[in-house]
Amino acid sequence: MNKRIVCICMSVLLCLTIICMDTGTDVHAGYYEENDKYIKQRVADRMKEMSWEEKIAQMILVKAPAKNAANIQEQYQFGGYVLFGEDFENSTPEKLRNRIYGIQKASKIPMLIAVDEEGGAVVRASRYRQFRSTPYASPRTVFSAGGWNGIVKDTKDKAKFLKKLGINTNLAPVADVAYDSSNFIYNRSFSTNAADTSRYINLVVNNMKQEDMISSLKHFPGYGNNGDTHTNLIHDYRSYSSFKNRDLKPFQAGIRSGCDMIMVSHNIVHCFDSKNPASISPKVNKYIRNTMGFKGVIVTDSLSMAGVRSFTGSEGESAVRAVQAGDDLLCTEHYKETYQALLRAYKTKRISKKRINASVKRILMMKYRRGMNGRFAVRHR
8 A cells, every 4th residue: 555655656746747847837836926915015115215217227228338337337227237248258257257246236226137048049158168168059959959858958057057157137038930941030949830939938938937047038029031120120011810820829828937028029010010110019018918918027129229220210219119118128238328318208208107117116026026136035945
């Protein structure tokens, strides 16, 4: 009888392990059992202490300044910095950790320290041998070599690698579904199959959560077979049904898995909004919120990209239009222009206090829930 009980217990444990590893299902449903009432109250209290200038700065994710980053942060109190290749190229793990420590020390509220470490074509940190002996492989390559368990292992290893450097946000995973190898996004996407990509997104998001690494699905509503908005303004004329049956499925999977952020592209997707790029479209924002049910942070792709700048006329105006549309966090290279444009828009009532408060609340809730301040999250092992 005892042997039978032991066998049953072992079988149950094995099944749970397989579920966790293979599907990404969070068997620890209470892994983050936040006391939401407590967190919301602390966020509300913190927001009462913030000036409107600080609230506006909290909505900006800045390309990390090469010099005086800590001093600049002390002055502005931005929501976060994004690190690029040059931040790693002539540095070492120890130097980078010390730099990030100095930046965080200058922050009244813990900063997002973000990077694009997708694997394969985009590896800002691991491409440099002083940080890692080999760059992280693309998701396609990882899966080809190790299957779904390989994806889990790679996700966890990547999160641990970044955390040791002081990085708490990976602007990944890529949720785009490419059509074929000729597409711009193909080398960065997981698959040309929506179901496989959805399973991949589910796994990655769940395992990033378990490692306290903030995630960002990109690039909503999906590049598909379109070109690169880094250099051009792209018009996407695909039908809504093609998005619903293909491109949107990985994003929905990520939302169900509890992703922290969704990054919107600068494509003009005509079935959603024929007049505006997705990043500054109220219609796209409402779709993400109301139809897809996403309650987290909506972040723009870089507002320095040529596509959106050619549409609005300037990076500052792009930022204002993005906030008016409902976006929460604005990626920018030119922090002074972006900050001043938002501040003017607030003072001239182009952006309301209510609109700013809604975004700042979402950003702070995300930060505290992901362990960026131990006072605000109750973690259960």
